Amino acid sequence: MITTSTPGKLYLAGEYAVVENGNPAIIAAVNRFVTVTIAENQERCSITSQQYENHRVHWERVNSRMIVDDRDNPFQYIIAAIQVTEDYVQALGKPIQKYHLSVNSELDSGTGKKYGLGSSAAVTVATIKALCQLYQLSLSKVQLFKLAAIAHFNVQGNGSLGDVASSVFGGLITYSSFDRQWLAEFRDKIALPELLKLEWPRLEITPLQIPSVLRFLVGWTGSPASTSRLIDKVELKKGKHGPQYERFLHESNKCVREITNGFRQNNSKLIMQNINRNRQLLQSLSTLAGVTIETPQLTKLIDIADHFGGAAKTSGAGGGDCGIVLIEANYDIAGLQAAWQRAGIEPLNLAIYNYEGEPSD
Known part of the structure; x- marks a missing residue:
């Protein structure tokens, strides 16, 4: 077997x-x-x-x-x-x-x-x-x-x-x-x-590698979403807004490269700044394409995380599902998660998983 x-x-x-x-x-x-x-x-x-x-x-x-x-x-x-x-x-x-x-x-x-x-x-x-x-x-x-x-x-x-x-x-x-x-x-x-x-x-x-001072948190909004359908909707609209869509791609590329540099340099401030920036870019794409990426419950999740000093955004296609947070370990993580629960958001007990003993190629 x-x-x-x-x-x-x-x-x-x-x-x-x-x-x-x-x-x-x-x-x-x-x-x-x-x-x-x-x-x-x-x-x-x-x-x-x-x-x-x-x-x-x-x-x-x-x-x-x-x-x-x-x-x-x-x-x-x-x-x-x-x-x-x-x-x-x-x-x-x-x-x-x-x-x-x-x-x-x-x-x-x-x-x-x-x-x-x-x-x-x-x-x-x-x-x-x-x-x-x-x-x-x-x-x-x-x-x-x-x-x-x-x-x-x-x-x-x-x-x-x-x-x-x-x-x-x-x-x-x-x-x-x-x-x-x-x-x-x-x-x-x-x-x-x-x-x-x-x-x-x-x-x-x-x-x-994530800096040791940062913690990775995940909240679930209680509403599942279809990634393939949301991608299809954006695909239908991008040709109609060519220059704006190309600008989104350029800015997203730049933002991800900055986050990558932050991970490589162990620079949590650079990472968190650009997590927030990526959220703004997705909001602009949502308006451009006429699709709901950040639902009201996801907005609530992000606003609560921001109040506690975290950098938060939707994860994946949005439209429901999860939001992610990067926050410094010495901040009030328990308070943040309790506030999520009061708002009807479920904290998920997740951590980044690394294969042990396997080559990464």
Whole structure:
């Protein structure tokens, strides 16, 4: 039996801009996980999840192809991960196996609350990591990211794939998105083993360290949001406001670079100034595109954090889900979290998660 786990994620800065090729974001892996277990099964292949207790997906093998009973299927990302990984396996000339795959996720609460921690990316990565063990594949972290990015993009069709990078690398990273049009063009022209070895245009993934004087806090507003739908809405409007959108990209890029410098220089003041600046940029994008990024409850979360001396903003696409705060450790963190609770905001017991004993490439 094989078991693998991968962390969820939260964006610290650079949301929306990171969707455009080469624009950076800063992302934190967090200490809640998706766990995938594989057990060999010679009779029939299946997928189950503790989150869907009454649902099981079966598939058959027809000439090594995966044929899925797709009726009412909640497991699109898992299936995409299996299909892409087994394309890679077959390209290496290895035989395909039968197995049962089960999934358990801590990224949502036990009562089904969705926190926006990147469960689709985490389950994609965890599935591929488990299959790499099953098929005895030796991939670098960059190659694992590339394989998972292909699988995830096959399902979602938009987004930066930064959440995939975060689940692969763990810790705190700066991530610049690769050219997805380039990938679409070469995906079917180049064998997967060779595609994973190539340099992908504009892709950058670099580890960072948070200064020891800063604490990372997360509050949940009680309202889930759809990242892909919000990205689609901004995508529809950006052509209509070309110069303003380009200005947003330029300023976001500059802001993320300053935060990155702050992490590298151990400069908490520079980091917090630019977290606040990034919030302002997202507010301007919200007005420009006519989408709600910072909901009233997120505004309340940020205002409370500001009152206690923290730097706060929405995380990810916004529209609900979580807000993040960076605050100095000697400030009144307990008071801040108590004020959140009085305002109907749930403090989440999360920390930045680093893989132990694994090379970062």
